[in-house]
């Protein structure tokens with residue numbers, strides 16, 4: 576509990592002066608006002624987070640892939656066998672997954688954290704997968720707190736090692752089911768609207784997955800004002816760890832670039848636990864999972880990249896990183912009308 580309360584103590588509102596300075600600087604740079612669209616408010620938001628204008632360049636960046644398994648896999652919500660989670664952890668470590676290729680392209684480091692895979696050893700493992708939430712709560716509150724603290728510790732360690740941007744990643748066969756359940760619970764939008772096809776399921780399996788989520792929400796009645804309660808009843812270990820990772824980034828006042836639907840569901844939990852953590856969040860991309868769009872709307876975040884990706888692993892966050900860095904670099908490097916001798920209108 577100590578790591579969590581220490582992080583919560585440090586999360587606060589943005590620095591209004593730094594935001595105003597960034598907004599004012601944008602108007603003096605050699606471009607028409609507003610010409611950089613969404614990148615302008617993004618750079619100002621990061622100034623508010625850092626408390627200084629311009630804010631630090633978000634480099635080096637680190638993607639943390641949190642891996643876990645899911646008891647609800649037993650309900651037939653995904654066509655993939657559970658052992659793929661552990662096998663993909665091996666693939667990430669060997670550098671062979673899509674996220675590894677994207678990260679090499681972007682110059683982002685990759686860290687893999689086994690917070691709840693059914694097999695294998697890990698210092699960070701809270702449990703060998705969740706319980707089946709179609710039958711009983713997925714986790715205890717203590718297990719949720721332990722997973723949150725894994726995320727906080729990983730964020731802290733990466734920042735201590737020099738990371739200036741934290742990117743979320745996930746791996747866990749069946750994890751789009753708890754993601755949809757979390758999004759339904761936090762937003763109040765019906766399961767039917769937030770549940771998606773994950774790795775690619777047919778209409779029958781989608782209807783069954785939706786029914787499983789509806790049943791779990793009706794049985795457990797999670798309290799949307801209590802982030803830990805919702806995570807315990809219908810969440811996952813990687814969802815909780817990612818929520819903690821976001822809180823850890825917010826506590827260190829380092830931007831956290833969210834990946835897809837698992838990150839969006841974790842972000843809802845983070846905001847329920849610490850509303851000011853929203854100021855550290857950047858929506859990396861719009862996942863094809865319908866729940867992702869609903870969650871981002873609820874959070875008031877606009878995704879940077881919209882390519883129809885539906886993979887997870889942190890792939891969308893890694894792609895977005897260059898845009899975030901470009902937005903900040905403008906404030907550092909672009910000449911002003913005065914300094915460049917360019918006439919104003």
Ligand SMILES: Cc1cc2ncn([C@H]3O[C@H](COP(=O)(O)O)[C@@H](O)[C@H]3O)c2cc1C
Pocket residue numbers: 652653654655659663745746747748749750751752772773774775886887888
């Ligand atoms: C080979 C493979 C690589 C992946 N990388 C990410 N996911 C993604 O798909 C899974 C969630 O989808 P569902 O809920 O439908 O099971 C998660 O592991 C997620 O990280 C993968 C899935 C597979 C099969």
Ligand SMILES: O=C(O)c1cccnc1
Pocket residue numbers: 751773774834835836837838862863864867884885886887888
């Ligand atoms: O957007 C995601 O995060 C996603 C989508 C499908 C499967 N796994 C993850």
